[in-house]
Amino acid sequence: MSFDNLLVAGNISASGLAAERLRMEVIANNIANAMATRSANGGPFRRQDVVFEALMNDLTGDSLPNAGSLGGVRTVGVVPDQSELPRIHNPGHPDADGDGFVTLPNVFLPIEMVNLMTASRAYEANLKVLQNLRQQLEQTLTLLRS
Amino acid sequence: MNITSGNMELLSRVLSVASMRHDVIAQNIANVNTPGFHTLQVNFEEALREAMDAGNAGSLHTLSPQITLGAGGVERVDGNNVDIDQEVNRLQKNTLLFKVYTQLMATQIAQYRSAISGH
Numbered sequence: 001m002s003f004d005n006l007l008v009a010g011n012i013s014a015s016g017l018a019a020e021r022l023r024m025e026v027i028a029n030n031i032a033n034a035m036a037t038r039s040a041n042g043g044p045f046r047r048q049d050v051v052f053e054a055l056m057n058d059l060t061g062d063s064l065p066n067a068g069s070l071g072g073v074r075t076v077g078v079v080p081d082q083s084e085l086p087r088i089h090n091p092g093h094p095d096a097d098g099d100g101f102v103t104l105p106n107v108f109l110p111i112e113m114v115n116l117m118t119a120s121r122a123y124e125a126n127l128k129v130l131q132n133l134r135q136q137l138e139q140t141l142t143l144l145r146s
Numbered sequence: 147m148n149i150t151s152g153n154m155e156l157l158s159r160v161l162s163v164a165s166m167r168h169d170v171i172a173q174n175i176a177n178v179n180t181p182g183f184h185t186l187q188v189n190f191e192e193a194l195r196e197a198m199d200a201g202n203a204g205s206l207h208t209l210s211p212q213i214t215l216g217a218g219g220v221e222r223v224d225g226n227n228v229d230i231d232q233e234v235n236r237l238q239k240n241t242l243l244f245k246v247y248t249q250l251m252a253t254q255i256a257q258y259r260s261a262i263s264g265h
Contacts, residue, residue: 009165009172016176023179052180054173065186065213070173073180122178125230129172132241136168139248140161143255 008070009133015055015072016126022075023050023119027112034107037095044095045105046080047112081106156206157251163190163211164244170213171237174228181224185233187216 026048036045055071083106091100167188177183190211197209219229 009169012169012172012176016172016178019176020179052177054177054180054183070169072173073176118179122175122230125175125178125234126172128234129168129175129237132237133168133172135241136165136244139245143248143252 010130012070012072013126013130013133015074017123017130019050019052019073019075020119020123020126022078024116024123026050026078027116027119030107031109031112033105034109034112036105037093037102044085044103045107046082046085047105047107048078049081050078051076154251154254157247157254159206160191161244161247161251163188164240164247166211166213167240168237168244171233171240174233175230175237177226178228178230178233179226181226183226183228185216185218185228186213188213 030047033039033045039045053074053076055074056065056069085103085106087101087103089100090096090102093102096102170186170188174185188211190209193212194206194209198206218227219232221227
């Protein structure tokens with residue numbers, strides 16, 4: 001077992017931590033823009049979703065992985081949610097259309113909060129794995145002492 | 147004469163399997179929000195026990211741990227079946243086992259040392 005193999009678990013956990021943190025950042029951005037009726041590419045803000053992909057090196061088809069092929073998780077991209085945008089009647093709003101309707105972002109706070117909670121819990125779990133790895137490494141080091 | 151007992155060999159094998167299992171649990175937890183990801187697990191102890199029960203003691207050298215699809219939780223809408231609580235539980239159990247194995251190994255090494263020094 002080489003030293004690099006020993007640190008594979010550390011890299012896996014680190015990729016999980018980075019992925020969950022990105023997810024929390026995207027959720028924070030969604031919530032911050034919950035009422036933004038203007039965005040860079042015109043129209044109201046659309047809520048964004050993160051797409052993750054399991055990273056398995058040297059894997060083809062449905063073959064099962066070996067210890068060296070586990071690579072953690074990778075973020076494929078941040079994509080806009082194409083679901084329908086809600087419209088409310090508010091003729092006084094500067095972005096209201098001819099009929100007095102304003103198109104709002106498709107951000108719904110309950111959904112964002114639930115996603116935030118799962119992301120935060122997953123982050124904690126990844127951190128726990130990292131802590132346990134440290135414990136194990138320290139435990140192995142005791143073999144060299146005394 | 148074989149001066150290192152079979153114990154040491156067995157301990158180093160189960161230690162490396164525990165280390166591998168840690169990697170697999172880390173992979174499961176890192177992918178708790180990846181659509182379509184399925185829980186993985188390491189199979190070794192069961193296979194080893196079966197081989198040993200069958201009287202095949204040499205299997206310790208030939209048997210290698212296998213990573214297979216494991217028993218996860220209920221599959222969610224996104225096709226992922228990682229149960230995070232179950233994984234954390236497995237992680238704690240694995241860490242504890244790792245601790246036991248290293249402790250046993252330390253004891254064994256201490257015995258060798260006292261045998262060599264003679265006091």
